[in-house]
Amino acid sequence: MVYCKRGTIFVKSVDASDIMKDASTLCNLFVELVDWVGAKNIIHFVTDNGANYKAASVLLNDKYPTIKTFRDSRYNKDEKVSAVLAVVLDSKIWSDCAIVVGVVAPLICVLRKMDTDRRPSIGYVYDGIYRAKKVIKDVFRHKKRLYKPFTNIIKARWDKQLRRDILAATYLLNPAFAYDRENMCKKKKKMDGFVEMVTTLIGDKSIQWKCIDEVGVFQDRLRSFGRPLALDSSKTMQPDEWWKFFGCGAPNL
Numbered sequence: 001m002v003y004c005k006r007g008t009i010f011v012k013s014v015d016a017s018d019i020m021k022d023a024s025t026l027c028n029l030f031v032e033l034v035d036w037v038g039a040k041n042i043i044h045f046v047t048d049n050g051a052n053y054k055a056a057s058v059l060l061n062d063k064y065p066t067i068k069t070f071r072d073s074r075y076n077k078d079e080k081v082s083a084v085l086a087v088v089l090d091s092k093i094w095s096d097c098a099i100v101v102g103v104v105a106p107l108i109c110v111l112r113k114m115d116t117d118r119r120p121s122i123g124y125v126y127d128g129i130y131r132a133k134k135v136i137k138d139v140f141r142h143k144k145r146l147y148k149p150f151t152n153i154i155k156a157r158w159d160k161q162l163r164r165d166i167l168a169a170t171y172l173l174n175p176a177f178a179y180d181r182e183n184m185c186k187k188k189k190k191m192d193g194f195v196e197m198v199t200t201l202i203g204d205k206s207i208q209w210k211c212i213d214e215v216g217v218f219q220d221r222l223r224s225f226g227r228p229l230a231l232d233s234s235k236t237m238q239p240d241e242w243w244k245f246f247g248c249g250a251p252n253l
Helices: 023-037 051-064 079-088 091-114 125-139 145-164 165-172 189-201 205-219 228-232 239-249
Strands: 002-004 008-009
Touching: 023 051, 091 125, 125 145, 125 165, 145 239, 165 189, 189 205, 205 239
Parallel strands: none
Antiparallel strands: 002 008
8 A cells, every 4th residue: 555645545465375474575575566666756664563574674774775664753752652553553452343343333223224214113123123132142152241241231221211012013013024034033022012012002802812813814924914925025015015905814903
């Protein structure tokens, strides 16, 4: 990479995976690059901070005195810069950054789904949180002691602020999720939420029982739900529109 007035520009790459990376070999690689670019066009040469690269930089300086490396820079003597370098070159910080990204990214995806005007988000919140927790577990390779501190925070917020029966019910009745058996949440809480919504919103017990029966018809893809078009469109249509076209097999729902 070359930084110039036009910005940072890619110039050339060399596959050095099969060579010995000692100082002499590295210096020879650098010399080829310098000769190709032109020594008069290079002011500052930046390399890896490993001992072999530092030694190669010394050899390069001996051959091209006009080219400065980091050790010659005034910033090399600045304590603040040294402190920043110590942090940047510490592999742990990048490992921690990767963890932060792995934990935060799926949660941001949930927020984006909720904060949209393109479609009602209520039928997607439960699934978003469920999938986010699965991704976080994957980040930590399903090691409970590592992922639990993060999923516990999500659970606490969910139970306190977001856990609503309507979210579980809309998840259960969303064909995009109900007919995706492989990825569907297997926890019984979603059915508990559905039953609670039915008993809360419907006073007639005979209708309540019909709704309970009909949810089984929906889940097993019977009656109108068994049409190939119903399954094919389960992930492409909005849930409310889908139910208008294919929900005649469960009129009470």
